[in-house]
Amino acid sequence: MIPSLLIANRGEIACRIIRTARRLGVRTIAVYSDADAGALHVREADEAVHIGPPPARESYLLGDRIIAAARATGAAAIHPGYGFLSENADFAQAVIDAGLIWVGxxxxxxxxxxxxxxxxxxxxxxxxxxxPGYLGEDQSPDRLAAEAAAIGWPVLIKAVAGGGGKGMRRVDSAAEFADALASCKREAAASFGDDRVLIEKYILAxxxxxxxxxxxxxxxxxxxxxxxxxxxxxxxxxxxxxxxxxxxxxxxxxxxxxxxxxxxxxxxxxxxxxxxxxxxxxxxxxxxxxxxxxxxxxxxxxxxxxxxxxxxxxxxxxxxxxxxxxxxxxxxxxxxGWAMEARLYAEDPAKGFLPSIGRLEAFELGEDVRIDTGVEEGGEVTPYYDPMIAKLIAWGEDREAARAALAEALADTVVWPVRANAGFLVKALAHPDFMAGTLDTGLIARAGEALMPDALPSEAALAEAAAMFAARPLAGFRLNRAAERRVALSVDGALHLVAAEGTAAGTGRLEAPGADREALVLSEAGQSWAVAPWRAAGGAAGGGGDGAILSPMPGRIIAVDVAEGARVAKGQKLVTLEAMKMEHTLTAPFDGHVAELRAEAGAQVSEGTLLVRVEAQG
The missing domain is CATH 3.30.470.20 (ATP-grasp fold, B domain)
Structure with missing residues (x-):
């Protein structure tokens, strides 16, 4: 067995290689950039060597520095992991030329x-x-038609010099071919100055x-x-x-x-x-x-x-x-049996899957599955590397057992305040086509918004949070009469009025981030939200059981959706406030009528200003 191994990588794959090497009694050496000085893979290795600044081109992609680190630490071999230099033939040769074992x-x-x-x-x-395809010198229409027929319909005609979707036509039958070819060639000549085409099999699913x-x-x-x-x-x-x-x-x-x-x-x-x-x-x-x-x-x-x-x-x-x-x-x-893996990315589905960075104040992954990760609670997700932070792998006796186990583990995942795609993965696993095994590479694009995670927790999960807050002596929120207790909650900075009648077991998980016991991370179906008692001027609630709807923060009223005296239903939109470049919707806390309306569209208001008072139905 190799006595010592340098891992020319970082994060999850470095930790995974270290795990096996440790079991085999192989000494491990990690490499790290400035951004990874405190990373998990650095602490798990027997030894670690600094190789440069955060950008990969100045650290993890510098083969000479990695080889120098291997020599300096007496490593016998180099394992490249995946990504970075793993498929760089010149680097592999340099490792071998340096008298080291290349694990690849x-x-x-x-x-x-x-x-x-x-x-x-x-x-x-x-x-x-x-x-199947044809790329030949004979570009006559008859030869191209014969090649297309031999490949089998449908086919794709593509300009040899094409790009950007130009000079490309799908053809479903021999009757359509001549016209599609002529059109494609004209477009190719006009766009690229070259009307040559190739033909490929068009793959439907x-x-x-x-x-x-x-x-x-x-x-x-x-x-x-x-x-x-x-x-x-x-x-x-x-x-x-x-x-x-x-x-x-x-x-x-x-x-x-x-x-x-x-x-x-x-x-x-x-x-x-x-x-x-x-x-x-x-x-x-x-x-x-x-x-x-x-x-x-x-x-x-x-x-x-x-x-x-x-x-x-x-x-x-x-x-x-x-x-x-x-x-x-x-x-x-x-x-x-059967196994499924989901890639947990630090990215925000609600913002077009943009990468999300920051400190992982809360990071807890589901149980009863294999977890491969390179981060831990309290660690930093930086902007320098791939946003994948973990892989969850479930095994089951059959496909449905593996799918259900993976879905449950993802639903129990807590990531905060860094955003993650766990909620999106939960929805994907539950899509009917995926569950039936009739998937293809276009499934997610076709499903579209149906796979987007919920913007807010369920009413049941919010009620559970409200009950927890109502049960302890916290200042800053109001309770209505005992028959219908309500708590004003801040959910990711927006006001929500929630009944605090008991709890709904299993609807969500509550974790306290850091030392702030008045703020909780509410996690449900893989999504996480910051939940706290709503605070407004003088510690009053931004809205509550007494029907007073207060401005939660300084801002501008951009819409008033009710008139004084109007009947309103619980949850009905009353006023929309723009603050901190976001819109905040204030809603009716219960069925009733608008007893007082002080909000006016376009007006600037300060925190704690009374906007609407709703009286309950008599």
Whole structure:
């Protein structure tokens, strides 16, 4: 076994490699930038070396500094993780030239699979199915029509020099081809000065299927079955699973055998993934699954393969790099159960999935699942690196058991004040098409707003929070008569009037951030909100059981939706206030009528100003 290992990476994957290395008795060395000086992977390693400023190009992407760190600490080997330098053939060669062990494929294999066009040609020669298409010198309409018919409808005509969606036409039948070709060529000539086209198979319901392969230096190559990574948002994988839904034994055998041929074609050593694109319009079929590319490294989603095979892929990497044979032969590998992985990102779905940064005041991940993470409560999410902060991996006897376990763990996740996509993932797991296994890479785009997490907690969860506040002697909120107690709550800075009648068990989780016992993080279905008693001038509530609706902060009234004397229902919008570049809606606390109206659109008001008084129905 390798005696010592430098991990040329950070975050979750560095921690995951350290975990296996520690079990095997391998000494570990971490590298870190200024931004990661206090990071989890730095503290978990046996030793750590500073390599530069926060930007990756000035630290984690500087191969010479990483090699120097390995030499200075006596490391025997370098593991690149994924991302950064993991598929850089020049870096791999430099590691080998420095007399160190490279935990990865040989540089020639990285280069061979890094050139996509050349890789496809190589795969075709090796008998690996590639996406049907035509790119030839003969551009006559008759030849192009014949090639399209041979590929099979629908096809995509694409300008060779195209880009930006120009010079591209989908064609569904032979009758449409001539007109579509002429139109495409005219547009290509006008846009690019080149009217040459290529033809590709148009994939109606694309599925992203990949196969985990592993080779050693003794000429052995095995596969560890397939994964499905079809649930994607803007080509970013969101949820992965193994095995693939709808994959029958014959199709699995054909696809996995093709993956092994692909690996053998480049004398592959170590962990790699052969990625395929499948036309799933008629289910998964061996004749409709084609080679797309090879990733010459460990994949982010490798844990689902580990969970269904019982194999530690990092251990295999270390053993193969040390010159050992593969631990298991092909006939010793099998699938047990089902596994799903969700990628937890520090990003805000409500703001177009923009990355979210800051200190993790509250960070708690669901139970009864595998957690791979590189951060912890109190840690910082910085703007310098990928926003993935954890992976949650669930195993079950079947697909539904794994899905339900993962959904439950995500629903129990608490991330605050950094925003995260857990609520979005919960919704994705519950989408009918995903639950049925009839997914493809366009599912999230089609579902659209249906997958957006709820903007506010449920009434039941808010009632639970209100009851907790009402039960303790806190100043700053009002209670109505005992028959209908109400608490004015601030939820992410907005006013909400909530009944405090008992609690609804299990609807939400309440965690106290820091030492402020009057502020709570309310978490429900993977979403987290800051909840506190509402405070206005003199410690009065911004609204309450007595019907007085006060301005919660200085601002400008932008809308008044009721008239004095009007009947109103509980929750009905009364006034909209603009403050701190946000709109705040004030609503009726109960059924009644507007006894007093002092709000006027366009007026500037100070904190605590009475805007509306609602009287209950007699």
């Amino acid at each position: 494929p040989k540089p020639h294999a990285i280069r061979a699979m890094g050139l996509k066009d050349a890789a496809k040609k190589l795969m075709a020669e090796a008998g690996v199915p590639v996406t 694309p599925r992203h299927i990949e196969v985990q392969v592993f080779g050693d230096s003794h000429g052995e190559v095995v596969h560890l079955f397939e994964r499905d990574c079809s649930l994607q948002r803007r080509h970013q994988k969101v949820i992965e699973e193994a095995p693939a839904p709808g994959m029958d034994a014959a199709t699995r055998e054909a696809v996995c055998a093709a993956a092994v041929r692909a690996a053998r074609a480049v004398d592959y050593e170590g962990a790699g993934t052969i990625e395929f694109i499948a036309d799933a319009s008629e289910g998964l079929r061996a004749d409709r699954i084609w080679f797309m590319e090879m990733n010459t490294r460990l994949q982010v989603e490798h844990p689902v393969t580990e969970e269904i095979t019982g194999v530690d892929l990092v251990e295999w990497q270390l053993r193969v790099a040390a010159g050992e044979r593969l631990p298991l032969a092909q006939d010793e590998l099998s699938i047990t």
